[in-house]
Amino acid sequence: MHNDARGRRWRSGRLSQLGSSIFAEVASWKREAMADGLHMIDLGIGSPDRPPLASIRSVLSEAVLRDDSYAYPAVGSGMPFKEAAAAWMHHRFGVQADPVSELVTLMGSQDGLAHLAMAICDPGDRALLPDPGYPIYGASLALAGVQAELMPLLEQNHYLPDLDGIPSSVWDGVKFILVNYPNNPLSAVADLSFYERLLHKAKKHDVLVVHDLAYSELAFDGCRPPSMLQLPGAFHHVVEFHSLSKSFNMAGCRIGFLVGNKEAVSALRELKDNIDYGVFTPIQEAGIAALKEAMAGDGRAAVSAMYERRRDAFINALRAEGWNVNKPKATMFIWAKLPQMNWDNGSNWSARTFSREMLRSCGVAVIPGEAFGSEGEGYVRIALVEEEARLQEAARRIGRFIRGDDRS
Structure with missing residues (x-):
């Protein structure tokens, strides 16, 4: 000892x-x-207790056995997955995203959430965060030296932030606002009318909206959560995180993506280029298979x-x-x-x-x-x-x- x-x-x-x-x-x-x-x-x-579909695992296992799968995947490459992600965004939400300039592949959405504040903010900047909120939201600000302005999410407001109740001085002083619907931990949902009001505030105060949409595909009773990027002009003020972890039982694979505003996406890509070499190529191929399954049918x-x-x-x-x-x-x-x-x-x-x-x-x-x-x-x-x-x-x-x- x-x-x-x-x-x-x-x-x-x-x-x-x-x-x-x-x-x-x-x-x-x-x-x-x-x-x-x-x-x-x-x-x-x-953490999902079931594995991905057998067809997804088959793609992964075959790719793992290939001799050419073990080079650095490189964050800047990986175009096939980004193209599949862009195609899925169009299929699911009717959103047209450029896979080159408006999308970056991540080791799960938590990877991007942990690093985004470092990429788009400077120490001493401020950001609006939900309370309650997923712990990485606050942790990412601590890592970046960014101060949190908390928005209470109350049951009587259907767990939506009171956008009009946030003083203009706060709106004008923050770099970004983070929202998460469907919400973890609250399980609350938001509709396009809420996002329209949020986008109006973002445009008025020149604030970036960071939307964590990791649970878009886990909705019930006919609910189909929208993407904020569906709104006209949203790409000027919005970035959105998507994840394959929960929707496709791929939590251990660690793959997701950020899509939206070119400048913010580019900033995160540049930071990631200096941190890691991207997602293991066989996992990207499994991700492509999962997205194709979703676009084709019942995945x-x-x-x-x-x-x-x-x-x-x-x-x-x-x-x-x-x-x-x-x-x-x-x-x-x-x-x-x-x-x-x-x-x-x-x-x-x-x-x-x-x-x-x-x-x-x-x-x-x-x-x-x-x-x-x-x-x-x-x-x-x-x-x-x-x-x-x-x-x-x-x-x-x-x-x-x-x-x-x-x-x-």
């Missing part, structure tokens, strides 16, 4: 601003639960339909157990207000306490809402990453916990 060094600290203080400590706490709760012998159902992390629809079935089975089971949870129109998540507890000690718990005690009591893991920002207090995020029977079992365990059946 080596003793810790007592001199200089080899750790940046910047790391304390990355992500949420609650995720680390939840991980420790899981380890404790497993050490205690609990059979855990993990509904915390939104996306099958995944979306699966999550819709899981949503219905789980929420119906929760309601039967006494937790009346709202049914989301999109994403792989349930954003649930804490239930009324039927025993005294649980009546005034925080989301963190509720999540910890539920995991310790019945072995079901969820994420406290405050992990995504202060406005998330009083809620939990539940990921639909188990089959229907397991989700129904989770609901039964949660019901016993809420009622206090297992307490002496």
